[in-house]
Amino acid sequence: MSTFTIARIDLKRLAVRPFAWTLAGIVLAMMAWQFLLGVSAFMHAQPTVPGPASGPGFTDAVVAPYLLNYIQLCLMIAPLVTMQALAGDRSAQRLALLSASGASGAHIVFGKFIARLAFLWLLLVVVATVPLVLGGATHPDWGQFGAALIATALCVAALTAIGIACSAFTPEPALAATAALLIGEALSLIDAGLRITGGEGGWLGYLALHTHLAPAMRGLVRSEDIVYFLLIVALALALAIHRAAAERERG
Amino acid sequence: MAKPPALLQLDHVSRRLSGREVLRDVSFSLQREDVLGLLGVNGAGKSTTLAIVAGVLQPDAGTVRIDDRVSNEGLCTIRARIGWVPESVPLWPELTVSESLDACGRLRGLSKPLRRMACERELARLELQAVAHRLCGQLSLGQKRRVGLAQALLHEPDLLVLDEPGNGLDPVQTAQLRELIGKLSPRRGIILSSHELAEVEAMCNRVVILHEGRVRHDAKLDGEHGKLDAQFRAIAAQPASAAA
Numbered sequence: 001m002s003t004f005t006i007a008r009i010d011l012k013r014l015a016v017r018p019f020a021w022t023l024a025g026i027v028l029a030m031m032a033w034q035f036l037l038g039v040s041a042f043m044h045a046q047p048t049v050p051g052p053a054s055g056p057g058f059t060d061a062v063v064a065p066y067l068l069n070y071i072q073l074c075l076m077i078a079p080l081v082t083m084q085a086l087a088g089d090r091s092a093q094r095l096a097l098l099s100a101s102g103a104s105g106a107h108i109v110f111g112k113f114i115a116r117l118a119f120l121w122l123l124l125v126v127v128a129t130v131p132l133v134l135g136g137a138t139h140p141d142w143g144q145f146g147a148a149l150i151a152t153a154l155c156v157a158a159l160t161a162i163g164i165a166c167s168a169f170t171p172e173p174a175l176a177a178t179a180a181l182l183i184g185e186a187l188s189l190i191d192a193g194l195r196i197t198g199g200e201g202g203w204l205g206y207l208a209l210h211t212h213l214a215p216a217m218r219g220l221v222r223s224e225d226i227v228y229f230l231l232i233v234a235l236a237l238a239l240a241i242h243r244a245a246a247e248r249e250r251g
Numbered sequence: 252m253a254k255p256p257a258l259l260q261l262d263h264v265s266r267r268l269s270g271r272e273v274l275r276d277v278s279f280s281l282q283r284e285d286v287l288g289l290l291g292v293n294g295a296g297k298s299t300t301l302a303i304v305a306g307v308l309q310p311d312a313g314t315v316r317i318d319d320r321v322s323n324e325g326l327c328t329i330r331a332r333i334g335w336v337p338e339s340v341p342l343w344p345e346l347t348v349s350e351s352l353d354a355c356g357r358l359r360g361l362s363k364p365l366r367r368m369a370c371e372r373e374l375a376r377l378e379l380q381a382v383a384h385r386l387c388g389q390l391s392l393g394q395k396r397r398v399g400l401a402q403a404l405l406h407e408p409d410l411l412v413l414d415e416p417g418n419g420l421d422p423v424q425t426a427q428l429r430e431l432i433g434k435l436s437p438r439r440g441i442i443l444s445s446h447e448l449a450e451v452e453a454m455c456n457r458v459v460i461l462h463e464g465r466v467r468h469d470a471k472l473d474g475e476h477g478k479l480d481a482q483f484r485a486i487a488a489q490p491a492s493a494a495a
Contacts, residue, residue: 002358002360005354005357005358006358008354008357009343009346009354012345012346012350013343013345013346016345017345092339092341093337093339093340093341094341094342094343096302096307096337096341097335097337097341097355097402098358099306099307100305100306100307100330100333100335101330101355101358101359102330102331102358102359102360103358247307
């Protein structure tokens, strides 16, 4: 009950803040621009003489890169959306108010996670609606589209959880955002060198976001990829809960 | 006949914060219908004591008992009996006063009809009806304090914990606060902190003077202003080494 009450309070606060609307507006404008560029490039790549279809289809050429672009944006906006979650509430004594009202560390962390994830997933729904507008004309591969969407949603959940954990461990919201951004970028770029040289990934490759996004963007939902994202969410939230529960001891 | 257990009992409570010993061996008790004033200069350990009583800070040593029950055991049940207003009132600036009270009622697990009733009761009791639909972030300091008090009273707690309730209030608001505490005290215990002797004398029937994290004086107020004033001044003037 407390979890949903806290999520409800935070969603309400997000909904009345100009910050969230400005962020949503900027993200949607950037995504619309990316989509138009993708469609334009796809149109130019089409053969002018009618014949059998060859090369990447609409989903490969437009939708998958478009959703990857949303993930790239989320690397930056997830830290901004989550930075105030616990760090801001702690400095304003609101964390103590929640605690004094009977909410446990787990209730607080889950509530704040659910609110921010709902906001970013809502943006994802709007972002994902854009390719659907052309669905009738382009005949997208719905299986591949679904797989890419699932991977994007899970990746956004992982980035949100990392942001919440950073917010739990840092006293200042700006510090939390910086830490979350660095961790997100590190996960995104950790195997960049290996990708360029084409070397074996090993555990470094396993840690990289790209390793687990690439198969889904090709339409392949692998359980190991789902487990990877869920592990990040579970680990980050467990750390945040541990830190929030220790507030009474630390002061 | 056996004496009923104290509503609040602190036994040998100690607490360190950032490596500094903020509270040392603090013990005192509070009976129902008592209004206890925690008096001390800035940094004496008043806010830490109240945060420990409210259950938002854990003591390093010692116990806090509410009705003879150790507060760490069944923390949720204990918290349900306490209403806490810290020095800087925690509010959600983006929510209206009504929404804020409703959210607190939800957090306290009150059902919808009970919540509505409690919100209306507290809005009326604290004269907040006129600002019920104003955003908390737009309220004056006095109004914020009243909203904080309404949040703390929603679930009709047995013990009310107020940290520096008179801070930043104008004389009219201070008089209203005194009147309100007078109305609230017959059914519950109230513990409040202040660094102003006059405020404590006007609102409380008992006083505990804290200095350098230690209880230096614990007595009923007998109306002898000059005696307590002299005592407080003498304690406050003591250097840290003397207090230890």
